[in-house]
Amino acid sequence: MFKNTLGSLALLASLLGGCVVSAHGRVVAPAPVAVVEVDEEPPPPRTVYMETRPGFVVIEGRWVHNGGRWVWRDGYYERERVGYSWDAGRWERRGNRHVWVEGRWRGGGGPAVRDHREERRDAPVVRDHRR
Numbered sequence: 001m002f003k004n005t006l007g008s009l010a011l012l013a014s015l016l017g018g019c020v021v022s023a024h025g026r027v028v029a030p031a032p033v034a035v036v037e038v039d040e041e042p043p044p045p046r047t048v049y050m051e052t053r054p055g056f057v058v059i060e061g062r063w064v065h066n067g068g069r070w071v072w073r074d075g076y077y078e079r080e081r082v083g084y085s086w087d088a089g090r091w092e093r094r095g096n097r098h099v100w101v102e103g104r105w106r107g108g109g110g111p112a113v114r115d116h117r118e119e120r121r122d123a124p125v126v127r128d129h130r131r
Contacts, residue, residue: 036100038065042091053077057086081105
């Protein structure tokens with residue numbers, strides 16, 4: 001009798017049992033963009049030559065105000081985004097202050113970038129040599 005009870009319970013548990021999935025999520029607002037305002041004019045940008053890399057955009061270096069002094073932050077490469085163009089960041093004078101305006105990707109402004117690996121062999125090869 002005990003064996004039948006255990007078997008019945010096991011059968012009942014397998015029939016009633018299932019997979020319960022629960023998920024929790026939350027929407028986090030992006031961190032506010034820090035606005036940098038300084039009284040003194042930043043030094044002129046450095047001239048730095050960076051190699052052109054197909055499929056990448058150069059994000060130019062810039063001066064940052066850190067601890068009461070100007071520090072140069074080197075530029076870097078970022079992957080191109082199809083259908084977007086990069087608007088470089090810049091220092092703007094606003095009244096007696098200087099404000100850093102962060103660079104951004106702008107949609108609709110850039111040419112379409114093709115993947116050259118999918119080119120037909122009988123078609124002319126077109127390479128994108130933009131800076």
